[in-house]
Amino acid sequence: MNFKLSAFITCLFLVAAVSGSRAQDGGVIIPKNINLPQDTVSKQIVIALNGFLSQKEKPNKDNSFVLKDELLETSALLDEMKGIEQNVTLKVADFYRPYLTNVVKQGENRYAVQFSYIGVAGDTPLMRASFKLLAKQVNGRFYFYSPLRQNTSSWKVKSHGAVSFHYRDTLSFADAKEFIRMVALYNKKLNTNKPIILYYCTDFLEVQQLLGIEYMADNAGLVSNQLGADENNTDLIINGWSTVKNRFDPHDLFHDRLRTVMSSAIINRPVDEGCAYLYGGSWGKSWPEVSAMFNVYVKDNPGADWLQLYLDGKNYYNDGGKIFKISYMINALIVQKLEKEKGFAAVIELLSCGKKEAGDANYFKALEKLTGINKANFNTEVSKLIKGS
Known part of the structure; x- marks a missing residue:
């Protein structure tokens, strides 16, 4: 069966089967028909799973229900679970709910646990994601981890x-x-x-x-x-x-x-992407190819307002969803010049100016300090960088 169709049928089945059996803290929903292990083990697993999910927005190392020996692999999985309840389109923060779909014993004190995040829009069930965790009982308590190593x-x-x-x-x-x-x-x-x-x-x-x-x-x-x-x-x-x-x-x-040397909380994404363009290209295209595509845009758009295009986050190319942004390309050119003149330590300072914000005040403050480029002279200075590239 087609996987997407199978997932949709599962959604229908689950939503229809829900009896309202849900932990009082708003945790995982347990459908009527699910076949669980013995009652005491099931209860312990559900309690632990609720604890695991309630802490998933914390830093991963602080989740007390993660099996610490498997933290690295489980951290990668937890990152994909963050914010999973949200429906951005409908602007509903708690749209998708976790439904327990399977618990299977796999060995002494070890279980596989499957659950899905499902929401209902009108009469239509929508599945956001489905996950599989492994659970291990240690000293009477269950801890969860990614099945990657297994x-x-x-x-x-x-x-x-x-x-x-x-x-x-x-x-x-x-x-x-x-x-x-x-x-x-x-x-x-x-x-x-x-x-x-x-x-x-x-x-x-x-x-x-x-x-x-x-x-x-x-x-x-x-x-x-x-x-x-x-x-x-x-x-x-x-x-x-x-x-x-x-x-x-x-x-x-x-x-x-x-991200091994700098917290994502302070990384400015357009600068980060600019560095990645410059050193690694994008979407399988090399830096010379990325630059050539941008030069075509420049030629086709004489007199472009680079400041406004930067602030608006406009694209210079879209290849079937593979997007190339003007702000990333401009930062690639800025980083190229900055590293040549002041070394990579100056690039690090620009990278760490803080997350992108409305108006980009933090970015322009750091940019002016390091390069002399500000909003007033941005178009002029960027045009010089483009001509010199």
């Missing part, structure tokens, strides 16, 4: 320096060599050498399934991407890039390495 227990492992490659059958020497080269480039810029655990998956669907994401509406139809986490001084990358050269995306790799 799902890849038969895979091979090869290490090179601080990088451990995990793969099913064959590791491409060319892919591994290029990955190591790009890691070395980014490590030198960012002054880091944190260990990397890299899983080479067939595609993004396999990434999700191995990690414990059985379905996610946001990712439907997405062939290539990756997920990961940074915990315990280790960078985890679950790589599902099958449509780019060398089987990994150097653009995403920059994002990963940056």
Whole structure:
């Protein structure tokens, strides 16, 4: 059966089967027909699962229901669960509710737990996501973790320096060599050498399934991407890039390495993306290709108001949903000049100016300090950068 159709039928079945059996704290909903293990174990698992889900918006390491030995892998899964209840289109913060769909014993004190986030719009059930966790009972209490390690227990492992490659059958020497080269480039810029655990998956669907994401509406139809986490001084990358050269995306790799040395809470995304454009291209296209596409836009739009285009977050190219933003390209040119003149420490300062905000006051304050570019002279200075590129 088609997976999307199967998921939709499951939604219908679950919504119809709900009896209103739900924990008093607003936790997981238990359909009437679900076949659970013995009552005492079921109760303990449900109580623990409610605790796990109630803490999922915290920093992952602070979730007291995570099995600590599996924190790194579970952190990658928890990141995908954050904000999962929200329906942005309908502007409802608590639209999708967690429904318990299965609990299966897998060994002594070990269980597999499946649950789905479902909401109803009118008479139509909508599934946002479906997850699988493993649960382990330790000293009478259940803790949860991602099935990634269990799902890849038969895979091979090869290490090179601080990088451990995990793969099913064959590791491409060319892919591994290029990955190591790009890691070395980014490590030198960012002054880091944190260990990397890299899983080479067939595609993004396999990434999700191995990690414990059985379905996610946001990712439907997405062939290539990756997920990961940074915990315990280790960078985890679950790589599902099958449509780019060398089987990994150097653009995403920059994002990963940056987050091993800088909190996402202070990273300015347009600058981050600009760096990733400059050093790793975007959507499988190299920096020269990305630049050439931008130059076509420049030629077709003489007299463009770069400041307004920046503030409005406009695109310069859209390739079937693969978006290339003007603000990212402008920052790539700014970073290129800034690094050449003042070194990468100055780029770090611009990167850490704070999250993008309305009006970009924090960004322009840091930009003027570092480059002399402000809102008043932005169009003039950006035009100079474009002509010099």
